[in-house]
Amino acid sequence: MRFVSLSVFYSKTEVATVETELLRDYHFGQQQLIEIWGHACAIAITKAFPLSSLSKKQPTLLVVCGPEQNGSIGLVCARHLRMFEYEPTIFYPKRSPQSLHQDFTVQCEKMDIPFLSYLPTEVQLLNDAYNLVIDAILGPETDHKEVKEPYAGMLVTLKQVKIPIVSVDVPSGCDVDEPAKDGINPEVLISLTAPKKCATGFSGKHFLAGRFLPYDIQKKYELNLPEFPGTECVIEL
Structure with a gap:
């Protein structure tokens, strides 16, 4: 694994501006971006937690999804992890009415990925059932000061789990x-x-995932992103 040091970090506004330009000027689609990110997240997870490294007999994972873009990225990530022979289960308590999010949900259902009807508050149940938890709940688009239920309660539970997040x-x-x-x-x-x-x-462990930004956007916004090795779509920082 190649490691890269990083000295520059970006604000919510800066990253949102880049995403807006990708959608408006470069004609990337929202579904396209979510698919790229979700696939890259799944690749990063396979690097951090290879199947052979998991402690439980079954390669079980819990993917916890929020109602906005981060939640959809979690759904895509779960689908790809299933293709990589992990056994994801999804908790998605407030499903988005947007057709884009519904499409990702249907894709997971068609692959027989189970959905939990509730998140156990008994933390030991989660520790016993899963090797790790994937937090795709609240992304950059969410105001962290206004986290409402059921997400506030979910965060309380997940802060107590002993398995990796x-x-x-x-x-x-x-x-x-x-x-x-x-x-x-x-x-x-x-x-x-x-x-x-x-x-x-x-x-x-910190990964940068998604190798698709046009070079002129990187230059325009002085992103100074690391050079990905070979054909990798993720890099460990």
Whole structure:
């Protein structure tokens, strides 16, 4: 595994501006971006937790999805992990009415990925049932100061689990623009597009996922992204 040091982290506004330009000027589709990110997240998870490294007999994972874009990335990630022979289960308590999100849900259902009807508050049940939790609950688009139920209760539960947590882009409950302190404390963080300011000082495994940004956008916004090795779509920072 190649490691790259990083000195620049980006704000919520900066990353949102880049995404808007991708959609508006480069004609990327929202579904296309979510698919790219979700696939890259799944690849990062296979690098951090290879099947051979899992402690339980079955390669079980719990993917916890929120109602917005991060949740959809979690759904795509779960689908790809299933193709990689992991056994994901999804908890998706408030399903988005948007057709885009519904499409990703149907794809998971068609692959016989189980959906939980509730998240056990008995933390030991989660520790016993799964090898790790994938936190795809609250992304950069969420105001961390206004986390409502059921998500506030979910964060309380997940902060107590003993198994590793992998957070997608932003640890849920954290302020995107501040070093993470109030939210979930993951063992692995997967930054999408570019690492956010909340990743400053993160001491766990940190991946950058998604190798698709046009070079002129990288230059325009002075993103200074690391060079991915070979044909890799993720890199460990």
